[in-house]
Amino acid sequence: MSNRPLAAAGRLVPLLRAGLIAGIVIAAAAYPLVALTGLGAKATAHAVEAKTKLLATALPAETSYLYAPDGKTVLTMFYEEYRQYTKLSDMSPNIQQAIVAAEDSRFYQHHGVDPKGVARAFVANTRSSGVSQGASTLTMQYVRMALRDSATTPKEVQEATQQTSLRKVKEMRMALDLEKELSKEQILERYLNSAYFGHRAYGIYAASEIFFSKTPKDLTPVEAATLAGLVKSPSEYDPADSDQKEATGRRNYVLDRMSQLGYLSPDSAAAAKTEPIRLKLTNPPNDCAAVGEKYNSWGFACDYLKNWWSAQPAFGANRLERMDKLRRGGYRIVLSIDPKIQEAAEKNVGAKEGTGSPFANGIVVSEPGTGRVKAMAVNRTYSLDLSENPQSSNPEAGPKVKANYPNTVAPLLGGGDLPGYQAGSTFKMFPMLAALDSGMKLSTSFNAPYRYKSSVYDGWAPSNASGAMTGQQTMWSGFGKSVNTYFVWLEEQVGADRAVRLAEQLGLRWRTDVDREQASPTKAKKWGAFTLGVSDATPLEMANAYAAIAADGRYCEAIPVQAIMTRDGKPATYTTASGIDREVAKPRCRQVVSADAARAATDAARCPTGDTPARGGCGGWSTADSVRGTVGRPVAGKTGTTDSTRSAWFVGYTPELAAASFISDPDNPFNAVGDGQSQIPIAAVAETLRDGLKGTPTRQFTPPSDAIVG
Template sequence: MATNRFDSPDKVASGSHADSRPLDAKASARSPHAVPPTIPDVQPGPPPPAGSDQQRRRKVSWKRRLRRWMWRIATAASILLGLGFLSFAALILYYGQGLPETAELKNYRPPQVTRILARDGTPLAELFTVRRTVVPISTVPKSMKFAALAAEDASFYSHEGLNYFGILRALLVNLWSGRTRQGGSTITQQVVKNVLLTNERTFARKIRELILARRIEQELTKDEILELYLNHIYFGHGRYGIEEAARYYFGKSVRDVQLAEAATLAGLVKGPSVYSPRVDLAKAEERQRYVLRQMGDKGFAPLADVEAAARQKITLAPLPENNAELAPEVVAEVERKLVAVAGPQADQGGYTVTTTIDPKLQSAARAAVRNNLDAYAARRGLVAPLKRGKGDPAPFKGTPTPGGGRVYNGVVTKADDGRGTLTVSVGTAEGTVKLDKAKRYNPRNLPPSQFAEVGKVVRVTFADDDPRSGRLELALGPQAALVALDVRTAEVLAVVGGYDAVRGALDRTRSAHRQPASTFKPIVYSYGIHTRVFTAASILETEPAALGGRYRPANYDESDGQSPRRLREALATSVNVAAVWTLDKLGPAKVAAWAQSLGIASKLGADLSLALGAYEVTPFEMVAAYNTFAAGGTYREPVLIRSITDPDGKPLPLPDATPPRRVMEEAEGYIMTSLLRSVVETGTAKRARSMTIPVAGKTGTSNAAKDTWFVGYSPAIACAVWTGYDDASPLGAGETGGTTSLPAFIAFMQEAHKTIPRTDFAAPQVGLVRVPIDPQTGQLAPLGVGGIEEVFLAGTEPTGPAELPSSNEPAPSLWPF
């Protein structure tokens, strides 16, 4: 009989669940000492009919047991799940402590490249600790963004920072292999790993990575995360970020890359050392095609575009030349100004500094300096093959000492053609010279055995200034410096600090303090003109006796020694006694102060040797002083930097430069130009008459020809050239400013003026008068006798006529001025 759900509990129990055995049988079953009941020998009968009470009881019992086990399993699972959640929460709490603030990524400033540019945008140099250039995601083309997604994380815009399937797959692979082989990282996780954490492969770091990935997704937009990723990842060959990668591999900004190029760049990330097209082009192409297929499969690019890109060959840009910096001399000055403008942030880079350098003039200046030094080496026998000779200097004896940048006379003892080296003995020390670094003196690439004979004495320096290094460098020839300014603005157009264009080398335009010799004389005479004590026609003493024995300089052989001399002639032929006598009349202390007003910042002594340039200055100081003459008496501090922009492209205010100041009247500046023109027309710089442009300037040669100079200018450009040995060794007999430095000036100025319209020096409209004078006395030429024309400041012209000459010689013609 079926059980009704409305039956009483007693009926339900008696029908299905109650034990129908007698109570004493129950008790005996529960007692451990009870005798088990005898089971009667019952023959099995036929199964109960379907629907019987016994069958129904079995079904109910099975269901109850199933429900009981399901309950137990559910309870255990719930407990385990709860424990798992608690453990996970504890894990997150534990590893989540002390993590970086992801909100700071909005203002994250990674190290970048600072670029130094010429005035027309030509790259001059780069400064960086990490070669990276950050670009906003808005400038990255879609093809580049989708290529990166196809290569690394196709579902980036749909997931929340974690690829759970990828994580599980990586976990299984790592467990199976027994070590970390896969990461299963999304782009968000890679940003965390590269920007906020380290690259160590540990469980703790991975947990932190997962925590931070979720936080980043809550703090930043997807585009902001992708921007961080593309700007930070490594692309090989020292390039970080997509912009530097595009420049290095394809010679263009990332904004200009095409689909095929984008796929190549995106494929690099997996293994830059493996998939770089500069390392293995075949593997790079294989990886590129994979990225393109992914883009097509994911719908990131039209299939027609993908197929067209896959057919294109990878065409790389030429490798940048590491030593091809056009003007490494500007780097130190730019770094100094950048720190002054940007402060400590300057070290992070990302700035763009536009200089005043003209790249064409910079190249011309470098060529002029090198060609001039090569010409000196050729005429002095400093170019291989080097032969032993009686004129060789005495070799150094003793023990070389570190420091001081000293140059030694060493003796060649061995030549090794296999290694390309010379062995040179320097007193008690010995070292080797690598000829591949001596191309300046070995233009024909002669092997060491032919480069120099054993026993030849050669000038050498120790590398790193340390005799223990055993590495020597040749120092056979002198060095030189050239700096050129725009006359109107004093902007630096070109600067060459030595023969080699090497960053970090000594920049002799700023750092080499050398005696200016006779190039200082115009400063002395300009003060005489300024104070109206002297004129261009003043008669100066040229005999040492005129100095009263206080100082007895000798007149250089460029003077014919005739006495007396007009100021114009004395300057043109560089008469030493005349300059010293003039200084004595003006007062050395006053002239020293005058020199400072013209831009000479170096310390000057107030004695008579000042007139002959005995106190050391720099080429930059000299060209600034002469530029004052060229600019009509206005001093302007030389300017190298035009603008600085920060990593966001915003211009920064430049440090306040010294404002222009009028030192001389315009007419006074013109008088000095007129006097310096005579140096070229009739004096020590007559070689410059070959030029097709008007120039004015002055030669300078110090004692024993240790320093040779030419400082001069045209109406457009002022230029100073210095030549000499760094250790102040003599340049040799016959070497003067006119032979050793002037040729570099001529070569540079001729090249620089090819695109500048020819103009003459313009005389001011007021303040000048021209009168004929007697060349012997400097007074007015007698009426009817004639004379030469001279230019004077108004009010300083002679008023009395000269006495008539006693001879019947014809008077000279007028000066063609």
């Protein structure tokens, strides 16, 4: 008796079992309620349907780009997954055909789940007693990638990636449903934009750029086959390895499959297989430390952008959500930095104090009327590499710490968590402006003694820097000579608390425990030393506060951008408390003091600079009388130094620009810069305003009215 019929039957059993199981799997995919048992089955099915609807409209995470003001020069990017969404029409047919050949040759025949593929995988896996072959279609793979990409909680991530039969059944059902919502072309486009190709390349645009430094539209069959072969195992088939054996073998497999499917002729495939893999690797920049050498100093503005972004409710409910949006939202961000002004700022701070100095000399330039930051420069290299930095060993500074020079990414200019530096007499602007806005006159006179004992501030007795400041003073002469005792008296008249609140309205924030306590409602009335600038401030804050005075009392929040576009090319918006949609990049301004009060303060502030006020007299001399001659146009401003000249400041402005410069040791505030260095911020501001405004029409300050002059 022959055993051949029995042997044939024996060989049929696994195939019949495979067909039966494949049928069960497909039935479960088509009708998940059969597979999902228990009371929650119906709810689970509804959840699957809802998720499918969401995936039909969801797009993968995309890289955000930061541009120079020309809107074309890329300064850097922000991403967790480097990806730029690309339309199928902008991809070479070679990559479309290669990915189908590599991953799902029956993509155009099935409806999301391939019964033949399931049967084939079952047989292969049964014979190998393991998982030697998968049955996932391109659609199923896309569902898995999209679920993972849209996951917002650890639980959702686990559900999207766990190796369970239930996940597979849900995936199949969603693939079947998704093919009812999207065309094959739409699914293929989304797949190619979602797949991971290794080397931080997510999506075909990133893969084409990173491996071949070209766009997907220009991929050759060999390049397309190389990239398509990576999806199965990016590390195993990495063509950037010194030994390209595995990558070449996988590429050749894809080329053979392309030939078998009719995408390539046998001769073309054979010729392509003889070619070596020629890479042209690109390393896409990421985050502010990757800003190129040409624009290195712009890294500080980039860093400020990140801090500003993290505080914008338009991008999320908290800092984590907002930064996630920056790295995944596909925004196109254009900085507000003006290249001409930035170049002037870099040159003028760099010429005064070298990068190797422990003293930081920095400058911020703001635009009155918009709050847009036009320049941020400091005598430091923006770099994460601190290996060359010296160690601070000053005994008063405590243990040795890394110094912020010559390299740093610390927000020395403002916008971060550093408190800043004591700003000295630049704070005299706040009680003067508060007094003018309350109805006091520019001509308000006081016979200022060398030392003044305050009855309001519990006998506190400050003195002037020089005996030459003693005598009758007005706001013009008191501000021009920086007469401490005049401004302590003036602050008494208007109330220190009013000056503090006005400074807050002009953008100042208190970052130390001492400053917060002194500025509190219970203490502010007695904060007599406020007018002498004992509080910390940043150049960003001071430039923007003085810019409001240049803008006739209209304060605009500091903003580092001129445009923010979403991934669909529309301006990013937020909804105001009154329900109005506004562009995030538009200036946000409000009137803080009357225009006449601001103009009067400007008239007095022309005295320190050696300029001539429109309505009064400066009293013979000033603290920065070289500024007017350097700038060469109407200019106002104020000097500031602290005890023992541990820091020195100058804040100056024209009708077009406001600039604040400081010099101090960020690592050791006890390291005094000295009187000889106090001219450095004055020169930095004056020369930056001069150079930044070169070639522009000269504008005049608007004089104050007779009513406020007195």
